[in-house]
Amino acid sequence: MTDALWVLVPALLAVAALVAVRRRLPVLFWWLVGYPVIALRLLATYRATMDACGLTVPASAMRRATARMIGRQAAPVPPRHSLPLPTGSGLVMRLRMAAGQAPEDFTASADRLRHAWGAHAVHVRPTKPGRLELRLVGWDVLADVRHPRRWLRTEPLSLPLALREDGHWHVRDFRTVPHELILGATQSGKSVYLRNLLCGLARQPVALVGIDCKWGVELAPFAPRLSALADTSGRANDLLDVLVEEMEARFRLIGMTSGAGPDAVLTSDVWGLPEKARPVPVVVVVDEVAELFLAASKDEERRRDAMVTKLIRLAQLGRAAGIYLEVCGQRFGAELGKGATMLRAQLTGRVCHRVNDETSANMALGDIAPEAALAATSIPAERPGVAVVGDSSGGWSRVRSPHLTLDDAAAVCRDTSGLVPELPRLDAFRPVVAEPAGLTSLPAAVPTARPATE
16 A cells, blocks of 8 residues: 555656646646657557548559559558657648648648647648648647747847747738738727837837827827827827828938939838938827727818828838838728728738627728638637737738736836937927826826817
């Protein structure tokens, strides 16, 4: 009996330790237990699983003839594969498809492969003609998302914002996708995504411009790092006029530099200019766009249509001038006024958090991929921060941004306030930063309220 206890107690302690490691350190548990178990299961059952999923092809004539000579029947042939290599969140295996197979065949069987091999998810990605990558995810990586220990990219205007369900980071690259639309209901995680975006840009030599028609309550904590802030629709209209003037001035600079002489470098955007002559990039964040476009009178309707027109001009021409748009809201559609649908078409990057109705999801993702809009409607309310990210190429993925408190985000903007670039045209809209005495619970940066101007 004593010998049995000496064996049972350490075994129970080892099981309890593994359970604790699985809950608190899933990466360590994956390397210790998950990867060896799933890799062995995959190698042992690969041929049978592929055959059961209909991913095999008949044997070649040579194999059939050889099988007949020895009195056997030639078995179907699965795709050739590499060894399963471990990753930080699962494993990856490269396949060489047989003749007649397509990546869509494997994508349709991804759920069956997941259950057969005991993985959390299986993702299929074509790499080149005839070859694809099979990526298995060992656990729910979106359950607990934390900031990456190091920046994944070092290019300007490029920063990781959210973790994708396949274990890769969603990198927001403004030079590739210049304008983006972010939709989400209240408490869906939209503000957290925006905080990560602003904090990432605050550390770079970028001019940040905010338009928040809720009297600046959403963007006020970031005022020390903002080059301009409009907190009413009247101020927003004036600020958009200045941004259009800034864009036109940059185009004149591009034209003058390109025609300076026979040895001048021809370019059509600011990134082709010499570094010393290159103007600083400008990122315009429009928070709660519906508040910006609300109109209760004819005068407000005219001003709304004028603002939509200016935003469309910035969206169509701003990329070449180094001016980028980040438009946020709970809804976005034709009910916001004339030209709103045209503006949405220019916002090629799409991020849709949990929304209140299917119409909102279709506004964000319906013109990209119908299945992406369906995925956005199934985001549970108990998982704030989960979103569906898509772009004009039709690709989409579920992501979740790491949690970032408002105090931490405001502290980053205060620490980086010295990086605010000089843009004389925006000086009139620079928020006045007040230092509250003895009020630690309030944000340290509060813009001055200004009345709307007609």
